[in-house]
Amino acid sequence: MDTGILVNKQDMQRLLADLHQVRYCYIQDGVPGSESEGYVMEVFSDPQCSSLVANHTLYLNVQSFDYLELSQLPEGETCFDLVQDNRLLRLVPLSNPLDDQNCRRLNAAALEAVVTEVLSAGWDVRIDDEENFSM
16 A cells, blocks of 8 residues: 655655656645646755746655655545645656656667667768778
């Protein structure tokens, strides 16, 4: 079961780093506020910076929050509540890290194939050029 509370900033950062597309909601004093969807662009730990949420992008500074509470919503979805005093930022993942990891592997394999093809083509051009010079 995905439940628990994290107070260690490094653990919070590690857990949040796997989030990509999320539904997010501000809740203050138990009252839900605005809700939207966006992408977690960066998760960092810097006491001099703020967390930023704008234009459907989230830059999350774990130093902005007291703790992270991991729980299950009634619908069975996992949610990440970033809590600071009487406010929280609730994140509900819309993407699956397992699917994202498989996609990254595919992208890496495709990139490797393209690079191999380009390098091979480059060697073919050099060989052709060398043959033209020796004639």
